[in-house]
Amino acid sequence: MASRRATIGQVAEAAGCSTATVSRVINGGAMIRPELRSTVEETIRRLGYRPSAVGRSLKTRRSRSIGCIIPSLTNPVFASSISGVEMVARKHGWTVLLSATDYQRDRETDAIESLLSRDIEGLILTVTNPDDSPALDLLDREKVPYVLVYNEPLVKPRPAVTVDNASSTRQLTEKLVTLGHRRICYVAGRFSSSDRSRRRYEGYLAAMAAAGAEAMPVIEVDYLATTEDHRRDLADRLVSAGKPTALMCSNDLLAISIIAALRQLGYRVPKDVSVTGFDGIALGGMLSPALTTIDQQPTKLGLQATQWLLSGLEQDADIDREIQFIDFEFRPGATLASAPGRSRKVRRAS
Amino acid sequence: MASRRATIGQVAEAAGCSTATVSRVINGGAMIRPELRSTVEETIRRLGYRPSAVGRSLKTRRSRSIGCIIPSLTNPVFASSISGVEMVARKHGWTVLLSATDYQRDRETDAIESLLSRDIEGLILTVTNPDDSPALDLLDREKVPYVLVYNEPLVKPRPAVTVDNASSTRQLTEKLVTLGHRRICYVAGRFSSSDRSRRRYEGYLAAMAAAGAEAMPVIEVDYLATTEDHRRDLADRLVSAGKPTALMCSNDLLAISIIAALRQLGYRVPKDVSVTGFDGIALGGMLSPALTTIDQQPTKLGLQATQWLLSGLEQDADIDREIQFIDFEFRPGATLASAPGRSRKVRRAS
DNA sequence: CTGAAAGCGCTTACAG
DNA sequence: CTGAAAGCGCTTACAG
Numbered sequence: 001m002a003s004r005r006a007t008i009g010q011v012a013e014a015a016g017c018s019t020a021t022v023s024r025v026i027n028g029g030a031m032i033r034p035e036l037r038s039t040v041e042e043t044i045r046r047l048g049y050r051p052s053a054v055g056r057s058l059k060t061r062r063s064r065s066i067g068c069i070i071p072s073l074t075n076p077v078f079a080s081s082i083s084g085v086e087m088v089a090r091k092h093g094w095t096v097l098l099s100a101t102d103y104q105r106d107r108e109t110d111a112i113e114s115l116l117s118r119d120i121e122g123l124i125l126t127v128t129n130p131d132d133s134p135a136l137d138l139l140d141r142e143k144v145p146y147v148l149v150y151n152e153p154l155v156k157p158r159p160a161v162t163v164d165n166a167s168s169t170r171q172l173t174e175k176l177v178t179l180g181h182r183r184i185c186y187v188a189g190r191f192s193s194s195d196r197s198r199r200r201y202e203g204y205l206a207a208m209a210a211a212g213a214e215a216m217p218v219i220e221v222d223y224l225a226t227t228e229d230h231r232r233d234l235a236d237r238l239v240s241a242g243k244p245t246a247l248m249c250s251n252d253l254l255a256i257s258i259i260a261a262l263r264q265l266g267y268r269v270p271k272d273v274s275v276t277g278f279d280g281i282a283l284g285g286m287l288s289p290a291l292t293t294i295d296q297q298p299t300k301l302g303l304q305a306t307q308w309l310l311s312g313l314e315q316d317a318d319i320d321r322e323i324q325f326i327d328f329e330f331r332p333g334a335t336l337a338s339a340p341g342r343s344r345k346v347r348r349a350s
Numbered sequence: 351m352a353s354r355r356a357t358i359g360q361v362a363e364a365a366g367c368s369t370a371t372v373s374r375v376i377n378g379g380a381m382i383r384p385e386l387r388s389t390v391e392e393t394i395r396r397l398g399y400r401p402s403a404v405g406r407s408l409k410t411r412r413s414r415s416i417g418c419i420i421p422s423l424t425n426p427v428f429a430s431s432i433s434g435v436e437m438v439a440r441k442h443g444w445t446v447l448l449s450a451t452d453y454q455r456d457r458e459t460d461a462i463e464s465l466l467s468r469d470i471e472g473l474i475l476t477v478t479n480p481d482d483s484p485a486l487d488l489l490d491r492e493k494v495p496y497v498l499v500y501n502e503p504l505v506k507p508r509p510a511v512t513v514d515n516a517s518s519t520r521q522l523t524e525k526l527v528t529l530g531h532r533r534i535c536y537v538a539g540r541f542s543s544s545d546r547s548r549r550r551y552e553g554y555l556a557a558m559a560a561a562g563a564e565a566m567p568v569i570e571v572d573y574l575a576t577t578e579d580h581r582r583d584l585a586d587r588l589v590s591a592g593k594p595t596a597l598m599c600s601n602d603l604l605a606i607s608i609i610a611a612l613r614q615l616g617y618r619v620p621k622d623v624s625v626t627g628f629d630g631i632a633l634g635g636m637l638s639p640a641l642t643t644i645d646q647q648p649t650k651l652g653l654q655a656t657q658w659l660l661s662g663l664e665q666d667a668d669i670d671r672e673i674q675f676i677d678f679e680f681r682p683g684a685t686l687a688s689a690p691g692r693s694r695k696v697r698r699a700s
Numbered sequence: 701c702t703g704a705a706a707g708c709g710c711t712t713a714c715a716g
Numbered sequence: 717c718t719g720a721a722a723g724c725g726c727t728t729a730c731a732g
Contacts, residue, residue, distance in 0.1 A: 095468055
């Protein structure tokens with residue numbers, strides 16, 4: 001077990017002053033006689049005194065800590081956003097308490113309850129559905145400041161940092177259309193646990209409609225395609241969906257697994273089938289061929305959300321219930337090519 | 351700002367009893383008159399009372415929180431281990447405070463100081479060098495319990511959960527040798543910030559020696575090969591290293607980036623050059639060809655380390671200063687093939 | 701079975 | 717410029 005740490009009282013005694021003085025030395029600001037200050041500082045060093053955040057928090061009613069709740073740590077898109085959160089928090093002297101929900105909505109409320117009991121002052125989080133969320137309702141009720149990341153609330157105004165999922169996916173879809181694709185299929189991780197995925201799907205629909213192309217049935221999967229069973233399932237779905245020439249996946253990780261599965265099924269990517277992702281995880285750019293995707297700068301999203309949250313917290317100001325849209329960028333990659341059998345010249349759908 | 355939470359005093363007053371009784375209801379164990387208990391429970395519910403961990407910690411001198419320090423969140427191998435840490439912590443009612451060091455040794459001590467001031471009871475961490483670590487020395491001096499993950503301390507005995515880096519890499523190297531490779535090059539992320547990488551290199555050396563093959567100069571890189579400059583550098587190194595037929599990378603992420611770079615340089619993997627990784631990140635299995643690697647089960651490492659730490663913490667027992675070696679598994683993948691130009695029959699180096 | 705009281709480690713008006 | 721004292725939200729011997 002840990003040895004008992006020195007307390008402010010012990011420092012005061014050893015330095016021959018009051019705890020108030022030690023406290024003032026630690027926290028700066030107050031006027032202290034220079035000699036006394038040195039004595040105290042020396043004593044602090046000698047005893048290896050480290051102020052206890054618990055004692056301080058109880059008195060100040062501030063913990064300088066925030067919670068961070070994400071669906072999963074094993075999807076790099078979330079790990080990257082946390083990386084941004086951690087960087088900003090550290091820089092400002094705040095601590096991050098981490099919790100993962102494994103995409104289960106019930107766990108969101110549990111995680112919040114648990115973090116609130118730890119006296120966090122605010123939260124950065126990604127939830128299942130920001131427009132129907134008991135977890136966020138709880139935060140609103142208790143007036144706990146938070147900023148959403150990735151989520152894009154449509155109905156209830158809530159603070160969020162995200163890309164415009166629909167319009168970015170729409171633009172991506174338009175690229176495919178320009179390359180002659182008409183049989184484009186949207187491949188989704190479970191819609192029910194991702195508002196992002198649903199928004200992106202809407203962008204796909206809009207682009208298809210605008211191009212006069214018929215939307216194909218969504219291929220909704222609840223797996224990353226890594227097993228033989230998954231591959232068989234995927235093969236069946238492709239056929240029954242009507243042999244798409246392009247698959248737009250709702251996120252990068254899914255896209256990467258789909259590409260591997262397709263290859264094993266004998267499809268060439270992108271010659272036979274084009275595949276696109278969404279997120280911009282760093283690994284996508286390290287693949288060969290590099291993944292074609294929309295880069296929403298995951299780390300930056302985390303950075304920006306945390307800056308926003310902390311500036312509110314540090315100024316004791318409310319956080320505007322608005323969406324900060326971050327720029328996205330089309331990353332060409334090489335998993336996207338012209339539709340098979342298509343002539344050089346662009347055929348415009350009438 | 352957050353609305354002021356109900357306190358135990360308010361609950362006591364509303365329920366018409368003492369705070370001691372409320373405390374007993376919350377914490378269970380004590381005998382309470384059934385009607386009183388119900389009244390208190392009802393009041394707690396009505397006021398939405400949530401005990402403050404700060405108040406409790408100050409009194410009990412236990413925070414039920416642990417710190418987790420890792421080099422980086424954007425390498426999935428660490429994100430996965432944290433995932434394991436978080437799962438176990440949550441299951442046991444503990445909270446995880448997270449900090450990243452960006453592979454900078456100085457930041458390790460900073461992170462520890464910061465977390466200790468937050469009154470964590472123990473730590474899970476991966477450091478630069480467990481055999482020469484001011485950070486770990488600090489923990490030892492203050493008798494703060496911790497368990498290392500991935501690190502493999504050789505000199506000073508310290509609690510760690512890891513694979514046997516040398517012998518696993520040795521076995522991996524033997525596979526390459528069996529496939530006829532002799533010009534095998536070890537590609538390392540910066541040695542100075544990874545004891546794992548150095549240990550793995552030793553395994554490579556041992557296997558090469560045992561096979562009577564000459565070890566080639568290490569290709570030490572301080573980048574993930576993602577830019578044109580990196581590729582040029584890599585190309586030069588390959589030539590000056592003596593055109594290896596196989597590259598053994600110190601970790602999966604590096605291997606993945608090297609594979610992409612090789613492809614862009616015109617090498618076919620594995621036909622011209624075989625490449626192997628180390629770690630077993632999930633993404634490696636989703637690539638095509640799948641990455642050949644040693645799977646050290648990153649999530650399980652985190653799980654096991656945390657179980658170990660928490661069992662020590664909960665029983666107030668010291669943690670043995672020993673290494674728990676976890677099983678590793680060779681994952682065949684498809685980035686490894688016979689050495690180019692090699693006949694079916696195995697030529698044994700004399 | 702229950703409560704009054706002390707005290708965990710701090711900070712901060714208040715007084716001097 | 718400095719200190720005595722109160723109090724933040726809890727838990728826990730102690731007494732009854």
